[in-house]
Amino acid sequence: MDLSLSTRTVGDRTIVEVGGEIDVYTAPKLREQLVELVNDGSYHLVVDMEGVDFLDSTGLGVLVGGLKRVRAHEGSLRLVCNQERILKIFRITGLTKVFPIHGSVDDAVSATD
């Protein structure tokens, strides 16, 4: 299982739909995608992780990097995730306090705070 990435725009938000495994091998592709979006002026990102089967600390590092990049432009990075095994990694590392995590893309898109 490799990493799949696709993007679409809803209003001023850019949805990044991620599927597959985010690990030390595939995380650079996600990083490239996030960097490219920010460079192109997309500062409000929603990363949809419902299709992610595996996430490790390398992937977390890339998401934190993405958050720092959008914040430099007063943007936002929201996550969509309902999978307990993925959420657990955010809890262990304390990153649930750093990322807004939503139950659906609709919630993430309509969130404003």
Place this chain on the structure above:
Amino acid sequence: MATVELRFSALPEHVRTARLVAAAVARRAGVDEAVLDEVRLAVGEACTRAVGLHMSNGVDSPVRVALIEDEKKFSIEVGDEAPAAAGTLVRGAGDEAPGRPSDDEADGEMGLAVISGLVDDVEITADEKGGVIRMSWPAAPAPVLP
């Protein structure tokens, strides 16, 4: 002797293989299904860290993974050959410095944090010849059917 031993070139693309093999051997050893995700993640983190240490220190030798099935527990040892000083360097987390090709090593400490958070029985040692992360989980092998 380990039940299964792996040696792989210190490259990111092989970490997934180590995860898959470790999870398969753990399942056979009787590790609870609910814990297999933790085994997979922990061994992945340990291998990722070892690969990062080898790459950043120019160590050509392979990363070693030993999967050991005992009567009541299943253990994994991940060994690197990076000198201790390299493994204990305090590194910043995250992926900064745009343009840097990779932040593999920057995540080493977050990887250790994940392992410590996941695994109750974990021991990390390092000396000038390299480091070893030992982790174990309870296991109850299924009875052999006639």
